Each structure stands twice: as C-alpha cells, then as structure tokens.
Amino acid sequence: KQEVTQxxxxxxxxxxxxxxxxxxxxxxxxxxxxxxxQDPGKGLTxxxxxxxxxxxxxxxxxxxSLDKSSGRSTLYIAASQPGDSATYLCAVSSGAGSYQLTxxxxxxxxxxx
Amino acid sequence: NxxxxxxxxxxxxxxxxxxxxxxxxxxNHEYMYWYRQDPGMGLRLIHYSVGEGTTAxxxxxDGYNVSRLKKQNFLLGLESAAPSQTSVYFCASSHTxxxxxxxxQHFGDGTRLSIL
Numbered sequence: 080k081q082e083v084t085q086x087x088x089x090x091x092x093x094x095x096x097x098x099x100x101x102x103x104x105x106x107x108x109x110x111x112x113x114x115x116x117q118d119p120g121k122g123l124t125x126x127x128x129x130x131x132x133x134x135x136x137x138x139x140x141x142x143x144s145l146d147k148s149s150g151r152s153t154l155y156i157a158a159s160q161p162g163d164s165a166t167y168l169c170a171v172s173s174g175a176g177s178y179q180l181t182x183x184x185x186x187x188x189x190x191x192x
Numbered sequence: 193n194x195x196x197x198x199x200x201x202x203x204x205x206x207x208x209x210x211x212x213x214x215x216x217x218x219x220n221h222e223y224m225y226w227y228r229q230d231p232g233m234g235l236r237l238i239h240y241s242v243g244e245g246t247t248a249x250x251x252x253x254d255g256y257n258v259s260r261l262k263k264q265n266f267l268l269g270l271e272s273a274a275p276s277q278t279s280v281y282f283c284a285s286s287h288t289x290x291x292x293x294x295x296x297q298h299f300g301d302g303t304r305l306s307i308l
Contacts, residue, residue, distance in 0.1 A: 083234075113296055122196070122282055123235075125296035168235070179250060180297065182234040 081106045081173050085183035092159055093191050100154040100186045102169030107150050114143050114154050115168040117185065123168060127154070159190045194218050196300035198283050204306045205273045213268040213303050215283030223286045224266040225250070225297065226258060228279040235282065241266055273307045280304050 082105045092098050102112070111130050115123040127136045127143040129152070135144040142155040156163060166187045170180040196217045205211055215224065226238040237250030241260040255277060257269045266285075270277060284297040 115299075120301075122299035122301045123284075123297075125298070128296050170235075179237045179240075180235075182236075184232065184234045 081109075081171060081181040083169055083171055083181050083183040085167075085169055085186050087186060088184070089187040089189075091189040091191060094159060094161060096159050096190075097155070097157050098159055098188070100156070100167050100169075100188070102152040102154070102183055104150045104152075104171050104173075104181070106173055107147050109147060109171045109173040111172050112143075112145055112152050113170045113172075113180070114141075114152075115170065117166045117168060119165075126167075156188075159188075161190045161192050164188055164190050196283055196285055196298050198281075198300035198303050200303060201301070202304045204308065205270075206308050207273060207275060209273050210269070210271050211273065211305075212270075213281055213283075213305075215266045215268070215285075215300060216264055217266075217283075217285040217298070218264065219285060219287075219298065220263070221285035221287055221298070222263075223288065224260065225284045225286075226256070226266065226268045227282045227284065228252065229282060229302070230279050238268065238281075275307045278305060278307045 084103045086101045113128045114126045117123050129136045129145045140157040145152045166185040168185045169183040199214045225240040227235045229235045236252045239258040241247045244263040247258045259267045281303045283300045286297045288295045
C-alpha cells in the first residue's frame with residue numbers, strides 16, 4: 080500500500096527566505112506526483128504536476144523535483160512571501176487504474192512578515 | 193468561472209439522519225471524485241466516477257452511496273449518518289485519469305459536516 084509522508088508537519092520562516100518542503104513515498108511505481116496548496120477553509124489548488132518520466136517542474140517561484148527511484152520529491156519556494164502561508168500537500172498517483180491519489184498529511188507553512 | 197461547486201458548505205446532522213451532498217462542475221470533465229479529509233489522516237478517496245452513469249468504490253466507501261446521472265453532477269449520499277462520518281468532504285474533477293499527462297484534479301471548497 081502506497082504511503083506518503085511529508086516533513087516537516089509545520090514550518091515558520093521569515094519573509095524573503097528560500098525554503099524546501101519534503102515529500103516521500105513508499106512505492107516508486109508512480110504515474111505522477113502533484114503538489115497542492117490548501118488555504119484555511121478552502122479546497123485544494125494544484126500547483127505543480129510532475130510526470131514519472133520528469134525530474135522537475137517550475138512555475139514562477141516554485142520548483143518541484145522528483146527522484147522516483149528514491150521515492151522523494153521536494154517543493155522549493157524562492158523568496159517566500161506572507162501570501163505563501165498555507166498548507167502544502169503532496170499526492171501521488173499509483174497502482175492499478177491510477178484513479179486514486181494518495182495524499183500526504185501536509186506541511187503547514189507560515190511566512191512571517 | 194465557477195469550476196467545482198459544492199453544496200451545502202456546512203451542515204449539522206443527528207445520528208441516523210440522511211442527506212445528500214451535491215457537486216457540480218462546469219468544465220465538461222469526465223472524471224469526478226469524492227474525498228474526505230480528517231485531522232491526522234489526510235485526504236482519502238470515498239467514491240469516484242469515470243463518466244455519466246458510472247461509479248466505483250475508493251478507499252473508504254462504507255456508509256456512502258453516490259450517483260452520476262448527469263455528467264456535470266456527482267452526488268454523495270449518507271443514508272444513516274454516524275458520528276464517524278464527521279469530516280470535511282471535497283469533490284474534485286478531472287479530464288482523464290490522474291496518470292494522464294498534465295491533467296490535475298480540480299477541487300471544490302468543501303462541505304463541513306458534523307454528525308451529533
């Protein structure tokens with residue numbers, strides 16, 4: 080059974096700092112990996128999707144990397160801003176049918192002005 | 193530009209009552225999903241649908257039923273609510289299977305359900 084772990088569970092950084100969020104998964108046979116953002120009381124917004132054949136994806140100040148063989152992904156946020164404060168979730172698509180996304184429990188990020 | 197809309201946003205039920213959660217998407221997506229999010233558990237898939245008239249079980253389907261009579265709507269029903277079903281429920285949709293290239297799932301804002 081696929082398991083996804085995100086470390087740390089919470090992170091507080093001063094504005095302007097670069098930071099890295101970590102995601103690990105137990106079964107390397109994945110189709111893709113997604114990073115989501117969740118604001119309090121809101122749904123999930125997809126930030127980046129990395130196919131299993133890709134090593135990284137970039138969108139603005141965000142860069143996500145994937146090392147499928149070691150079962151790891153990182154989300155790099157450059158020059159953090161208070162508006163980046165949210166919970167970041169990692170999810171992998173794997174297994175027969177691939178309909179099910181397996182989610183990590185998230186990292187709650189606070190960017191202090 | 194509505195995307196995925198869930199109704200209601202909040203609901204309080206008594207044990208044994210029934211209710212239906214409605215999800216509507218205006219993106220002409222084939223695939224729709226219902227998840228529940230619980231503290232310390234992450235999101236878990238309840239049921240999903242790969243097209244109008246089809247439904248299938250996810251990871252935690254017990255106690256729930258679903259219907260997809262129209263492509264744009266996906267209903268989640270609780271026939272006899274239990275306190276263990278207190279959770280935040282999210283609906284999502286996508287064009288194709290999650291494994292397809294560049295086809296992320298789009299989520300609604302959630303329904304917060306409390307069972308007393």
